[in-house]
Amino acid sequence: xxPVPHSEHLPVHPPTHLTAEHESEHEAHTEVQNDEKxxxxxxxxxxxxxxxxxxxxxxxxxxxxxxxxxxQAELLGSMLKGWNLLQNDxxxxxxxxxxxxxxxxYSEENDLVYCNNICTVMDVLGHEHKTTxxxxxxxxxxxxxxxxLLHNGNKFPSVPLAYATNMKETYxxxxxxLEKIQYDKYCWxxxxxxxxxxxxxxxxxxNPMIGW
Numbered sequence: 001x002x003p004v005p006h007s008e009h010l011p012v013h014p015p016t017h018l019t020a021e022h023e024s025e026h027e028a029h030t031e032v033q034n035d036e037k038x039x040x041x042x043x044x045x046x047x048x049x050x051x052x053x054x055x056x057x058x059x060x061x062x063x064x065x066x067x068x069x070x071x072q073a074e075l076l077g078s079m080l081k082g083w084n085l086l087q088n089d090x091x092x093x094x095x096x097x098x099x100x101x102x103x104x105x106y107s108e109e110n111d112l113v114y115c116n117n118i119c120t121v122m123d124v125l126g127h128e129h130k131t132t133x134x135x136x137x138x139x140x141x142x143x144x145x146x147x148x149l150l151h152n153g154n155k156f157p158s159v160p161l162a163y164a165t166n167m168k169e170t171y172x173x174x175x176x177x178l179e180k181i182q183y184d185k186y187c188w189x190x191x192x193x194x195x196x197x198x199x200x201x202x203x204x205x206x207n208p209m210i211g212w
Contacts, residue, residue, distance in 0.1 A: 051084075051085060053084075053085060053086060053087045053090075054080060054085055054086050054087065054090060055087055055089075055090060056087075056089065056090045056091065059077060059080070059086065059090055062076075063076065064126070067157060070099075073092075074092050074093075077090075077092035078092055101124055102121065102124065105117050105120055105121050105124075107180075109180075111164055111165045111166045111167055112162065112163075112164040112167065112176070112177075112180065113162065113163050113164070114147075114161065114162035114163075114177070114180040114181055115160070115161045115162065115181060116180075118149075118159075118161065118181070118182070118186070121159065122159070125156075125159065127151075127156050127159070131186050131187065131188055132152075133151060133152050133153070134149045134150065134151055134152065134159075134188055135149070135150050135152060135188055135189045135190070135191050136148075136149060136150075136161075136183070136188040136189065136190045136191070137149070137150050137158070137190075137191050137192065138174070138177075138190065138191075138192040138196050138200075139192070139193075139196075140169035140192075140193070140195065140196050141169070142168065142169075143165065143166060143167075143168070144163070144164060144165050144166070144167060145162070145163070145164040145167050145169060145173060145174070145177060146160075146162070146163050146164075147160075147161045147162040147163070147177055147181060148160050148161060149161060149188065150191070161181045162177050162180060162181055164177070169195060169196065169199065170199070171199050174196065174199045174200065
């Protein structure tokens with residue numbers, strides 16, 4: 001590319017001259033910069049590249065938000081520890097005993113384990129216990145019975161209410177399960193298979209509050 005000579009079609013732009021107002025603003029700005037340099041208390045702003053180290057509360061909230069199991073939580077904590085992203089007092093073994101808070105909320109009788117305080121369990125899990133938002137699922141086999149709460153919108157994981165081993169699916173056992181979890185108090189909508197439905201229909205003759 002070669003230079004192009006100026007002509008009447010390509011005139012030379014005249015130099016830009018500062019007006020008196022612009023000159024005074026420029027001088028004032030220069031004086032401020034000089035004053036800042038001479039001020040011993042002035043500290044220039046610098047961008048920080050320090051990492052945010054997770055506290056125990058941060059890690060607990062992260063595990064809860066991701067809905068991780070105990071083993072997954074320990075694996076995540078171990079990886080974050082290896083990357084130096086945890087504070088020194090943040091412990092990974094915290095999750096090994098996280099079930100302790102639920103131990104008093106479940107009772108055991110013979111082969112049956114059941115929830116004795118569903119409202120407190122929901123509070124610990126951070127769920128709102130609105131009975132119309134949850135349905136009761138009863139699963140049975142030849143040797144066990146299982147009862148869990150399922151969220152109608154599937155936004156939350158299932159909440160175990162009762163589990164029985166060496167307990168056959170009979171009318172008497174199903175009635176005991178419903179009594180232990182205080183079904184008469186909450187009256188969740190029930191979903192189950194046809195065999196459990198037949199057992200509940202027999203119970204419905206005595207307790208018409210059972211919902212479907």
